[in-house]
Amino acid sequence: MKTKSILVALALSIGLFATSCNSNDENEGDTLAPIVGKWGIVKVGTNINGVETLGDPPQNTSGCDHDFINLKIDNTLTSGDYSSTVSPCALTTMSGTYSKGDSKLTTVLNGVTTTYDIVNLTISELKLKQGNAVSVYIR
Numbered sequence: 750m751k752t753k754s755i756l757v758a759l760a761l762s763i764g765l766f767a768t769s770c771n772s773n774d775e776n777e778g779d780t781l782a783p784i785v786g787k788w789g790i791v792k793v794g795t796n797i798n799g800v801e802t803l804g805d806p807p808q809n810t811s812g813c814d815h816d817f818i819n820l821k822i823d824n825t826l827t828s829g830d831y832s833s834t835v836s837p838c839a840l841t842t843m844s845g846t847y848s849k850g851d852s853k854l855t856t857v858l859n860g861v862t863t864t865y866d867i868v869n870l871t872i873s874e875l876k877l878k879q880g881n882a883v884s885v886y887i888r
């Protein structure tokens with residue numbers, strides 16, 4: 750009887766484990782991955798009627814580091830822009846705040862509030878969408 754109970758418990762455990770695994774890699778914004786960190790923008794584009802078109806960000810100055818957002822644990826952020834108009838790869842920063850909901854990221858920079866849908870958030874990638882505009886960041 751005891752062996753039978755152990756076998757039933759083992760079978761239930763295996764069944765529970767097998768049904769909890771999912772091969773779908775798209776997380777649609779809901780994740781346990783931390784959003785805190787420095788994210789460099791690597792792709793921008795559009796998503797129109799489910800068709801995504803991405804390319805290199807025109808805001809990234811050739812030969813310089815990627816423009817970035819640095820999301821800090823205290824819900825403050827720094828936005829960094831590298832430009833060579835004044836001097837090579839000069840960094841201009843702006844400070845602000847952010848908040849993260851289940852699948853939304855809201856930023857406030859210079860008094861302007863912007864809300865993004867979090868399309869994907871992993872340890873190494875953050876994909877944001879606002880309307881039809883898509884931005885991809887990496888750590």
